[in-house]
Amino acid sequence: MSQISRGLENVYIKTTSLTYIDGENGILRYGGYDIDDLVDHTTFEEVVYLMLYGDLPNKIQLQRIRVLLNEGYEIPQQVIDMIYGLPRDSDAVGMMETAFSALSSIYGSPWNKVTNRETAIKVIARASTVVTNVLRAKEGKKPRIPEPSDSFARSFLEASFNRTPSTEEVKAMDASLILYADHEVPASTTAALVTSSTLSDMYSCVVAALAALKGPLHGGAAEEAFKQFLEIGSPENTDQWFQKKIVEGKARLMGFGHRVYKTYDPRAKLFKRFAKQLSERNQEAKKYFEIAQKVEELGIQMFSQKHIFPNTDFYSGVVFYALGFPVYMFTSLFALSRTLGWTAHVIEYVEEQHRLIRPRALYVGPIRREVIPIELRG
Numbered sequence: 001m002s003q004i005s006r007g008l009e010n011v012y013i014k015t016t017s018l019t020y021i022d023g024e025n026g027i028l029r030y031g032g033y034d035i036d037d038l039v040d041h042t043t044f045e046e047v048v049y050l051m052l053y054g055d056l057p058n059k060i061q062l063q064r065i066r067v068l069l070n071e072g073y074e075i076p077q078q079v080i081d082m083i084y085g086l087p088r089d090s091d092a093v094g095m096m097e098t099a100f101s102a103l104s105s106i107y108g109s110p111w112n113k114v115t116n117r118e119t120a121i122k123v124i125a126r127a128s129t130v131v132t133n134v135l136r137a138k139e140g141k142k143p144r145i146p147e148p149s150d151s152f153a154r155s156f157l158e159a160s161f162n163r164t165p166s167t168e169e170v171k172a173m174d175a176s177l178i179l180y181a182d183h184e185v186p187a188s189t190t191a192a193l194v195t196s197s198t199l200s201d202m203y204s205c206v207v208a209a210l211a212a213l214k215g216p217l218h219g220g221a222a223e224e225a226f227k228q229f230l231e232i233g234s235p236e237n238t239d240q241w242f243q244k245k246i247v248e249g250k251a252r253l254m255g256f257g258h259r260v261y262k263t264y265d266p267r268a269k270l271f272k273r274f275a276k277q278l279s280e281r282n283q284e285a286k287k288y289f290e291i292a293q294k295v296e297e298l299g300i301q302m303f304s305q306k307h308i309f310p311n312t313d314f315y316s317g318v319v320f321y322a323l324g325f326p327v328y329m330f331t332s333l334f335a336l337s338r339t340l341g342w343t344a345h346v347i348e349y350v351e352e353q354h355r356l357i358r359p360r361a362l363y364v365g366p367i368r369r370e371v372i373p374i375e376l377r378g
């Protein structure tokens, strides 16, 4: 009898030099570098280089990445028109899917070892323009293309909000871009890999990944986690909410639990640090940070014996909210950063390990039946 692994748990689909996770000890490394070290001492652009070229860049290599990102922000007017042509209350990730499908029609090209990495950098730059304009379209603002600067995070914030962000805001945005950049082969990256295995183009891989990311069990959880804090409304309501909703109602605590981490997600600690810092200057964010801390405490009391702890989506929403993003944008912000991981993994797969991904399903239906003419069926 063939073995089935429900949810493909513990099935290895590829080897990787990109990301290492130790789920028992809560360790995450990109290319051997601890996530804390990268957040404290590098920028997103350096991590782009690390993931695509295998090590941190020197100054000249970093400058080249900046130039490529800065040159990549332009997207065709037809794609901008498509984003702004959708109803304003459309789902933000759905709008991204539409834009990336259009980009795949325009730019989708065959894989090529010489150009794959530069294509990935363009995909990342274009993702910034797409996400900025999804936000702006939904907010009823005019289109805007991120402007070249020495920081991808700053260009993105400036274009999104039409204002100069503070150094602290740029640092928090940059950190969140690094924290969400990759996580080995979660559902979205697996969807991208399946797509790449047919030798479909890189933009189509992003469309597949976006479709898988937006569900509430994966990238959609940051929005769902924050909606819990909104529903609680005030720190003193937390105990009652938790008792009614989670203990008695047996609802899943969103932003808790993980297929691989059986301890505290290392990214959640870092997001918590930025959430605390940013919320010190923002009363509303401070309220939600306090609520989140209380929910975390109760969640750990209730679930830690089952090895269920806060995941990366638990505090990221407080950071995004404090930066000024509406809740409906949280998954798109995750997607912006994860475009790096998706493209890096599909390149690794297509260049080094390519084979069509085609699993089997074990048939358990009736063995063989004769077709009865319709007039004789009961």
Ligand SMILES: CC(=O)SCCNC(=O)CCNC(=O)[C@H](O)C(C)(C)COP(=O)(O)OP(=O)(O)OC[C@H]1O[C@@H](n2cnc3c(N)ncnc32)[C@H](O)[C@@H]1OP(=O)(O)O
Pocket (backbone or CB within 6 Å): 007, 186, 216, 217, 218, 219, 221, 251, 252, 253, 254, 255, 256, 257, 258, 259, 260, 306, 308, 311, 312, 313
């Ligand atoms: C960026 C990311 O994608 S991180 C994940 C974001 N998702 C969320 O935060 C949504 C909430 N979390 C979850 O639903 C889960 O923890 C998942 C889907 C992320 C991973 O879970 P899986 O490995 O598939 O575990 P599974 O869903 O089989 O649950 C195992 C047990 O833990 C329980 N459990 C898992 N997560 C939670 C949770 N957040 N709240 C309450 N119970 C939970 C399940 O009810 C189940 O209990 P049982 O054995 O008594 O039936």
Ligand SMILES: O=C([O-])CC(=O)C(=O)O
Pocket (backbone or CB within 6 Å): 182, 183, 185, 186, 187, 218, 258, 259, 260, 311, 312
């Ligand atoms: O690894 C996973 O299954 C989900 C996750 O944390 C991520 O994609 O960042």
